[in-house]
Amino acid sequence: MSLTAHIPSHRKPRRSASKLAVRAGVAGGVLSTLAMAGTASATPSAEPAHETTLEMPVLNMDLAAEVSSSVAKAAENTRAAAVDGELNALEESARTGAAAEAKKAKEDAQQKADAEQKAKEEADRKAESERANRSSARASLSAKSASAPSEGSSSQGSGTVSAPATGSAAAIVNFARAQVGKAYVTGGTGPSSFDCSGLVQAAYRQAGISLPRMSQAQSSAGTSVSLNALQPGDILYWGAKGSAYHVAVYVGGGKFVGAQNSSTGIVERSLSYDKPTGAVRVL
Incomplete structure (x- = not known):
């Protein structure tokens, strides 16, 4: 056994490099902050910080005109479609009305023709009846004339x-x-x-x-x-x-x-x- 085996060591244990680096960073940050605060208090006449604003984009005028033209064109197309629809409806109504009038005119003409035909047939029938009556009357008169002398004949x-x-x-x-x-x-x-x-x-x-x-x-x-x-x-x-x-x-x-x-x-x-x-x- 060694003579120094039971003599305790008086050296402190070594710290890891990572822990030292962290501590060094923290310390540096604190010192930097303190230095800046001191500098700020030592120079009160320093110019105030300027406020930063964002510039909004400007609408291109050509684009605005194009949008306006598109809207106007869409409105005109809508109006034209409405007018076309109304004209189509009127044309359909006119066709329907004309067909109804033509049908009624045809029916009226047929009724008139039927009435005229009926009147003609009735006139012909009446004339035929009159001719038959006259023929009958003549036959009767002839028979009477043959059987008796006429009045006033003497x-x-x-x-x-x-x-x-x-x-x-x-x-x-x-x-x-x-x-x-x-x-x-x-x-x-x-x-x-x-x-x-x-x-x-x-x-x-x-x-x-x-x-x-x-x-x-x-x-x-x-x-x-x-x-x-x-x-x-x-x-x-x-x-x-x-x-x-x-x-x-x-x-x-x-x-x-x-x-x-x-x-x-x-x-x-x-x-x-x-x-x-x-x-x-x-x-």
Whole structure:
């Protein structure tokens, strides 16, 4: 064993280098702080520290103009789109309205055509009925004429009287002939248009004679005369006496003047054109 083995060492233990460095840094920092404080207190007249400000960026004017232009363009596009939408709506409404009007016009035209066709058919039917009635009346008259002598045949002889009209008869005949060429209108009593009984009534009014308005009553006025013994001014009728459907004025010479229908108007015709059923004399 060594002689120095139990002699204690009086040297302090070594500190690590890292701890020494930390302590040295701390000490240096403290001393530096104290030095700065002292310097600051020793120079009170030092200039104050200036405040630092940040400069804000300035908006580029070209950029602002471009933004404004874009906004304006967007607004214009929106307005144009709205206008286009409104125009499209108006065009659609116009098309719809035009289609509805065209459909209604077509329906109205069809209804009018149907009504005209119906009226024509009714007129044709009525004319055919009148022709049939006249044919029946003629057949009946022929049968009566064959079975019995005509009234007044013994004194008047055969054929019609063709002597010129005089007095009241002349007034009636002249008026009737003056109306030839005027229109036939149902219910017409003159002066520009007549129906059959309206013409006869107006003609007799020239002689101061008042006749009933309707052909049925006119056919039973006065005294019945034979068609072979007619005189100017006699009233001719078609159909049964008292229910005749047509009348006219005998004007002499085997002719009559009558308001026939809407197609012919007032005409002067021979008795053979449409032979009457009978006649009455009011004068």
